[in-house]
Amino acid sequence: xxxxFTENSSEILLKTWEHFYISMIALLLGVVIAVPIGxxxxxxxxxxxxxxxxxxxxxxxxxxxxxALMIPFFGVGKVPAIIALCIYSLLxxxxxxxxxxxxxxxxxxxxxxxxxxxxxxxxRLVELPLAIPVIMSGIRLSAVYVIAWATLASYxxxxxxxxxIFNGLNLYKAELIIGxxxxxxxxxxxxxxxxxxxxxxxxxxxxxxxxGRL
Amino acid sequence: MLEIENLSKIxxxxxxxxxxxxxDIKEGEFIAFIGTSGSGKTTALRMIxxxxxxxxxxxxxxxxxxxxxxxxxxxxxxxxxxxxxxxxPHMTIRDNITLVPHLLKWSKEKKDETARxxxxxxxxxxxxxxxxxxxxxxGQQQRIGVLRALAANQDIILMDEPFGALDPxxxxxxxxxxxxxxxxxxxxxxFVTHDMDEAIKLAxxxxxMHEGKLVQFDTPDNILAAPANDFVKEFIGSHxxxxxxxxxxxxxxxxxxxxxxxxxxxxxxxxxxxxxxRVDTLFVTDGDHRLQGYLDVExxxxxxxxxxxxxxxxxxxxxxxxxxxxxxxxxRRILKRNLKxxxxxxxxxxxxxxxxxxxxxxxxxxxxxxxxxxVQEKKELILE
Numbered sequence: 302x303x304x305x306f307t308e309n310s311s312e313i314l315l316k317t318w319e320h321f322y323i324s325m326i327a328l329l330l331g332v333v334i335a336v337p338i339g340x341x342x343x344x345x346x347x348x349x350x351x352x353x354x355x356x357x358x359x360x361x362x363x364x365x366x367x368x369a370l371m372i373p374f375f376g377v378g379k380v381p382a383i384i385a386l387c388i389y390s391l392l393x394x395x396x397x398x399x400x401x402x403x404x405x406x407x408x409x410x411x412x413x414x415x416x417x418x419x420x421x422x423x424x425r426l427v428e429l430p431l432a433i434p435v436i437m438s439g440i441r442l443s444a445v446y447v448i449a450w451a452t453l454a455s456y457x458x459x460x461x462x463x464x465x466i467f468n469g470l471n472l473y474k475a476e477l478i479i480g481x482x483x484x485x486x487x488x489x490x491x492x493x494x495x496x497x498x499x500x501x502x503x504x505x506x507x508x509x510x511x512x513g514r515l
Numbered sequence: 516m517l518e519i520e521n522l523s524k525i526x527x528x529x530x531x532x533x534x535x536x537x538x539d540i541k542e543g544e545f546i547a548f549i550g551t552s553g554s555g556k557t558t559a560l561r562m563i564x565x566x567x568x569x570x571x572x573x574x575x576x577x578x579x580x581x582x583x584x585x586x587x588x589x590x591x592x593x594x595x596x597x598x599x600x601x602x603x604p605h606m607t608i609r610d611n612i613t614l615v616p617h618l619l620k621w622s623k624e625k626k627d628e629t630a631r632x633x634x635x636x637x638x639x640x641x642x643x644x645x646x647x648x649x650x651x652x653x654g655q656q657q658r659i660g661v662l663r664a665l666a667a668n669q670d671i672i673l674m675d676e677p678f679g680a681l682d683p684x685x686x687x688x689x690x691x692x693x694x695x696x697x698x699x700x701x702x703x704x705x706f707v708t709h710d711m712d713e714a715i716k717l718a719x720x721x722x723x724m725h726e727g728k729l730v731q732f733d734t735p736d737n738i739l740a741a742p743a744n745d746f747v748k749e750f751i752g753s754h755x756x757x758x759x760x761x762x763x764x765x766x767x768x769x770x771x772x773x774x775x776x777x778x779x780x781x782x783x784x785x786x787x788x789x790x791x792x793r794v795d796t797l798f799v800t801d802g803d804h805r806l807q808g809y810l811d812v813e814x815x816x817x818x819x820x821x822x823x824x825x826x827x828x829x830x831x832x833x834x835x836x837x838x839x840x841x842x843x844x845x846x847r848r849i850l851k852r853n854l855k856x857x858x859x860x861x862x863x864x865x866x867x868x869x870x871x872x873x874x875x876x877x878x879x880x881x882x883x884x885x886x887x888x889x890v891q892e893k894k895e896l897i898l899e
Contacts, residue, residue, distance in 0.1 A: 412601030415566055416615050416663070417591030430605045505605030507647035 305476040313465075317484055320461035324451045324492070327383045328444050331390030336436060339398025340424060349399060356392045364389065364450050368457050382459030386451055390443035397439025401432030430505050437500035441493055448489040452481075462488075516542040516703060517563075517671065522572030524558050532558040534727040536572070540705065542670075545697055547718035548707045551750075555727040556707045560673050563705065564593045576671070591615055594664030594672035594702075598679045600656045602648040608634070608659055609644040615667040633662045637692060654685035661693060665700070672697075674706045678713070684852060690717055691834075711751060715739070716844065723747055764842040769877060770859050770868030775800050778807055778826045782815055785825050798858055798866055799829040806858060806866045808833050835860050838867060845870045846878055 306313065342349040362370075367388065371381030405428045413427045455463025462481045469477030501509070517540040524533040533555040540546055548556040561567040563574060565586045574581040581589055602611045610617070612633055613626040621629075631641055637658040648656055657677060664672045677693075678686040694717050697704050708714055714721050715735045722732045723743075731743035739755060742748040775798040776785050785797055789812075796811040808831040815828050822828045835858045836845045845857050849872060859868035 408597065408599045408601045409603060411566075412595075412597055413603070413614075415564060415590055415595040415597065417587050417589075417618055419587055422618065427603060507603075507605040507607065507649065510647055510649055 302476050302480065305480045309480075313480075313484065316460065316462050316464055317488065319459075320448070320451055320463075320485070321488060323379060323382055323454060323459055323461055324386065324444070324448045324488075327386035327451070328390050328440070328447050330383070330387040331394055331443055331447075332440060334387070335391045335394035336398050339395045339436075340402055340429070342395070343399050343402035343428075344420075353396065353399065356395055359388055360392045364453055365456065368453055372457060377458040379454075379459045381457055382451070382454035386447050386454065389450060390447050393442040393446070394436070394439045397442075398432065398436045401435030401439075402428050404435065405431045431508070434500065434504050434508065437496070437503065441496045441500065444492045444496055445489045448485065448492055452485055516540060516577060517705075518573075518575045519559075519563075520573045520575070522559065522562060522574060523570050524555070524562060524567060525570045531727050533562070533569075536727075536729055538722060538729070538732060540703060542703055543701045545694070545704045545717055545719045546706065547714035547721045548705065548724060549709060549711065549714045549721055549750075550724035551709065553726075554724040556722075556724045557675055559724070560675055560705060560707050563671075563673055564590050564595060566590075591618055591667065592669060594667075594669035596657075596660050596664045596672065596674040596677040598676040600648075600653070600660045600680070602656055602659060602663075604648050606647075607644065608646050608648070608651070611648065611659055612644075612662045612666050614663055615669075619667055629666055633666060634659075636696060637662060652685075653681055654689060657681060657689060658692070661689075661696070665696070665702070669702075671703045671705065674704060676707055676709070679708075686713075687848070687851065688834075693717070711755065715755070723750065725750075765839055766836055766842050766845050766859050766868065766870055767838050769842060769874050770870055773798050773858055773866060773869035775804075775866055776810065776825060777802065778829070780825050781823055782825060782828070785810055785815075796855065798869075799825055800866050803863075804865045806833065806835060806860050806864055807831070809858075833858070836870070837861070842870070842874065842878065846875050849875065 338352070342352055364385070367385045368382065371385050375381035375384060402424075409431070410423060410427060413423045418426065451459075451461050452463040452466060455461050455467050462485050465477045465481030465484075469475065469479075469481065517538075519536055519538040519540075522533060522536040523531070525531050536555075536559055538546075548560060550556045558567055562569045563581070565581070569582060572582075603614070606614070609627070609630045612630045613621070616626050616629060630644055634641055634644060639655060639658060643651070643655075648659070651659070660677065664674075674693075678689050681689065690713060693704070696702070706714075706717065718735060720732060720734055721738055723730045723738070725746055731738055731747050738747065739751060742751060774788065774792045774794050774796075776788055778799055778801055789795065789797060796809055798809050799807045801807055808829045810825055810829045814830050815822065834848065834852065834854060836848070838859055838861050845859075848854065849857055849870070856869055856871040858866055859870060861867050
């Protein structure tokens, strides 16, 4: 096991980096797409139901199948992998953005409007800051999923830590499978930890001390 | 100043919330809308800043038709205090107070200056400006809620049962505060409540609403003296009608001379004065005789050894009434708060008199026998 890490150290670093950036680009795209859509959906009544059910259905497509489906459209390599993973990351972020925006206290929103906020100001100054903790937990969830599923991206030639695992499967080398899996797990945990730090940082201070008296 | 003409709100489905409301509100007036729930009072209020769009009718402010104004601009020019306080939990107290100035894009200096000036108005320390709402008590939060409605120099303040969620003592304090601020800053306040005591205490004129219609609009005294119909009579409650009958006395007629001490005196002098005058409470004033607080036995029993002067140990939280206020109101306050006595101050906050628990006896005596001369005599007796 230790031999696996020492002998392949440079390759491990490379593959880990590949794995990391495929996942992060997919996640970032997911955030950029899902958060604005989630905000818009929170302002609609019927459309939100339709869109959220479509994304739920997309979520149930087996990940391997989705990756394979990418090939006729985008070929093999990193691009189709990133697109597929991005689709996967959408639902938790979209869902949480929607719920976070909807669960902002009606009174607080009402107060903002009564003070003379435009709908856009209400989103920017009131709803979004208050929804941040919920949105962030959606992003964290997506990050863990995406890192785990990025392993499969190796199947369509995107590289990453999946290469070790698939090689291990082909060559009957348990240490490759286990070593790869360990690194994927550590990477997922690390990403979750870093994002939890980010969550603390972007959560407005007033929300963190809720209930705490001075 | 504010004219409401034939204002109606009919909801989809035909429910009439407000039915042809006509009101004429003068500048600097304190108006209370009162009624049972479903009487349309809140809807009427919310139509003024267009949180609810009127179905028909006109609201004009100094000749300008509010229903034709841009709703956002309008709301920034009218203060609004809501029942559940509704402070922004993620903003500091400073940002909460200056929310409307922020929307109006004031400079940072001007906003900071406003926040500092305002928070002093409600007797909260300026250090609170950096706190968050969750760190304040409900009463303190609602003080900030009131300031938020004042921050952009709004002339009209709408209040929707602002003290409904507070405990009775906090509510009482805030009522005093809001009345004082309204008079000092000469604001026009329109206040929704379902509490008749609150309306009588605060309002210059009360608008009683029932099933969307205005039933009576008059001063509290006139309404108590001549209720328009049985509904109003029942709404006011018989106990208040009777209460109103005896001659209304003001505190000036019965107040006694309080024993006061200026703030820079030493504790020893204070104690000597207490012993000499045989009182347990001294009122602390500044050089101009303005009331600063009080000093009683409890305030220095623990501090005798460490503290030497009055300024170090007097109590700053003090309840007072203004000259000219009704005696029965002060008595109610003494009873409600379980105070020993209540000082009377003039317009400049100078200490001029004192109402004591003995005055309660006077009132009881007065309502039973109604002999004024006798009361005067008895009061002197108590003094000695």
